[in-house]
Amino acid sequence: MKKVEKKFRDVRLIKAMKKLIILTISILLLSGLVLAKEKKKVDYKKRTILDYKIEKNFGKVVKKSTGKSITKYNSNGNEIETARYKQDGSLAWKYKYKYDDKGNKIEFARYNQRNELVYLDEYKYEY
Secondary structure (H helix, E strand, O other), rough: OOOHEEEEEEHHHHHHHHHHHHHHHHHHHHHHHHHHOOOOOOOOOEEEEEEEEEEEOOEEEEEEEEEEEEEEEEEOOOOOOOOOOEEEOEEEEEEEEEEEOOEEEEEEEEOOOOEEEEEEEEEOOOO
8 A cells, every 4th residue: 555655646746846847947938038029238339340252362262352331229229320331431321220219110211322311111119
């Protein structure tokens, strides 16, 4: 009889442990989803990306500049402007973004090489 009682206790313990493990995993997954939804805040105000075309010249690898992109951020870490510059330093295109007080994007504007507005998106949110 004692073996049956011990086995019954072991089965209950195993079931309780399974439930605890499932609950722990669920909590971890949900907390991960919440953290993933939070916007990653950047610590910098500007990021520059230098672009290169890779060529081989007499067996040597040579990188030639094709231009650069500069991205600017606001104090909340939201991207507010990205500009692409050609190798000679002239503007290729520019994107600008605006946000509301809640951090939602409310405007996206695209400018051409003459810095003229050529495209505009406006975002509206319903709560």
